[in-house]
Amino acid sequence: MDFRKGPKSPGRTRFFTVCAILALALAFLFYIAVSGGSAEVERETFAMGTLVKVSVYGRGEASLTSAAEAALAEISRLEELFSVNIAGSDISRINADPAKPGGHEVSAETYELLRLALSEAEATGGAFDPTIGALVSFWGIGTEKARIPSAADNDDIADMQSVVGWSKVSLREASAEGGEERTVYFVSAGAGQALDLGGVAKGYAADRVAAILRARGVKSALVDIGGNLVAIGRSPKRREWRLGFQDPFRPRGNYFASVSVSDATIVTSGAYERFVRKNGVLYHHILDPETGYPAMSDLESVSIVMEHTGSRHNSARSDALSTALFVMGFERAVKFLEGHGEVQAVLVSRREDGPAVYVTDGLKQRVAVQEDVFPKAKEVGR
Ligand code: FAD
Numbered sequence: 001m002d003f004r005k006g007p008k009s010p011g012r013t014r015f016f017t018v019c020a021i022l023a024l025a026l027a028f029l030f031y032i033a034v035s036g037g038s039a040e041v042e043r044e045t046f047a048m049g050t051l052v053k054v055s056v057y058g059r060g061e062a063s064l065t066s067a068a069e070a071a072l073a074e075i076s077r078l079e080e081l082f083s084v085n086i087a088g089s090d091i092s093r094i095n096a097d098p099a100k101p102g103g104h105e106v107s108a109e110t111y112e113l114l115r116l117a118l119s120e121a122e123a124t125g126g127a128f129d130p131t132i133g134a135l136v137s138f139w140g141i142g143t144e145k146a147r148i149p150s151a152a153d154n155d156d157i158a159d160m161q162s163v164v165g166w167s168k169v170s171l172r173e174a175s176a177e178g179g180e181e182r183t184v185y186f187v188s189a190g191a192g193q194a195l196d197l198g199g200v201a202k203g204y205a206a207d208r209v210a211a212i213l214r215a216r217g218v219k220s221a222l223v224d225i226g227g228n229l230v231a232i233g234r235s236p237k238r239r240e241w242r243l244g245f246q247d248p249f250r251p252r253g254n255y256f257a258s259v260s261v262s263d264a265t266i267v268t269s270g271a272y273e274r275f276v277r278k279n280g281v282l283y284h285h286i287l288d289p290e291t292g293y294p295a296m297s298d299l300e301s302v303s304i305v306m307e308h309t310g311s312r313h314n315s316a317r318s319d320a321l322s323t324a325l326f327v328m329g330f331e332r333a334v335k336f337l338e339g340h341g342e343v344q345a346v347l348v349s350r351r352e353d354g355p356a357v358y359v360t361d362g363l364k365q366r367v368a369v370q371e372d373v374f375p376k377a378k379e380v381g382r
């Protein structure tokens with residue numbers, strides 16, 4: 001067979017050009033029909049004791065809607081596993097009989113989250129400790145049962161504090177019996193201990209939601225689980241997301257700084273939303289595992305910023321770290337950050353001469369502090 005081509009005739013070239021244009025036009029029409037054009041879908045719910053908002057952007061309203069609804073369904077599913085307020089959740093079953101011989105069988109997700117929580121507890125020297133549950137429910141801060149203990153309660157607090165200790169939790173994996181190819185997961189805690197994942201589970205849920213959205217092809221989305229943010233890709237304006245840091249001195253929605261990021265998680269802990277005040281003393285919901293009392297922190301807020309591109313649980317990690325660094329206070333938190341370059345942070349500390357803002361080196365180019373709304377803030381540190 002002869003593959004050599006003869007000279008092209010002008011009529012043939014025109015014919016092929018027209019065909020190519022028609023094919024492109026058809027492909028474009030097909031794409032518009034399938035994708036449905038550019039769209040934005042927002043879904044909100046109340047879950048895990050907080051407001052949840054998932055905003056997805058892209059093409060194809062139907063697929064974006066289904067992705068956003070799958071995201072909310074996942075958060076509800078995880079709440080059923082992790083909540084201490086839901087009887088029969090994995091965590092409630094453990095807390096009802098913490099030292100059960102052989103442990104309690106739990107879901108793969110509970111196991112994975114506990115493993116991560118224990119690892120962060122170790123990394124933070126126990127400033128974050130998921131075995132703090134008895135104290136969290138005793139204080140009840142942020143709930144209708146919030147209480148300010150009297151002197152008579154000091155012994156009870158000391159008893160509850162004495163059983164806190166992440167190293168007493170043990171995790172065990174085994175192969176399912178009966179020839180099934182399946183791993184089963186078991187957890188046991190120390191006698192008298194109660195687990196509480198309030199300081200880490202919203203971040204884990206945000207990680208899972210981001211994974212679901214990405215797996216469904218979503219390229220631009222913002223997941224907000226009570227202030228635990230994951231920004232997927234770039235904003236719908238095709239620029240980096242510009243996200244605000246809550247001003248700890250003013251009502252929700254007022255910001256003192258903003259950060260420009262893409263594919264990142266931002267998680268904030270502070271004492272300004274869940275607290276009770278009595279006789280001028282502020283009792284808040286972040287407890288110091290070493291004392292059993294609300295952490296006497298000189299920090300007003302801690303925001304952790306980490307990259308968020310895929311498989312790792314960086315929002316859960318950021319959640320645990322924001323709680324831990326708040327407990328540590330300014331000096332210890334800065335030391336911790338100096339040893340963990342992958343963790344970027346914005347700290348607002350309380351000093352005699354007014355509040356000060358500390359921004360880690362890796363964020364300096366990305367964070368803009370709005371001096372007009374936070375006039376007394378000074379930049380400190382590096
Ligand atoms: P973070 O700093 O991230 O966490 C503080 C929380 O962590 C505390 O509230 C406490 O739970 C725990 N904690 C305190 N000190 C420590 C410490 N040193 N180490 C480790 N953990 C610590 N709230 C309700 O009012 N009603 C509900 O029904 C409800 N259900 C929830 C279900 C789930 C699955 C989860 C994860 C949380 C739920 N919450 C509920 C709690 C609530 O939404 C938040 O978790 C809580 O307000 C704290 O989140 P944060 O981001 O403010 O603070």
Ligand code: MG
Pocket residue numbers: 198199200269318319320321322323
């Ligand atoms: Mg936290």
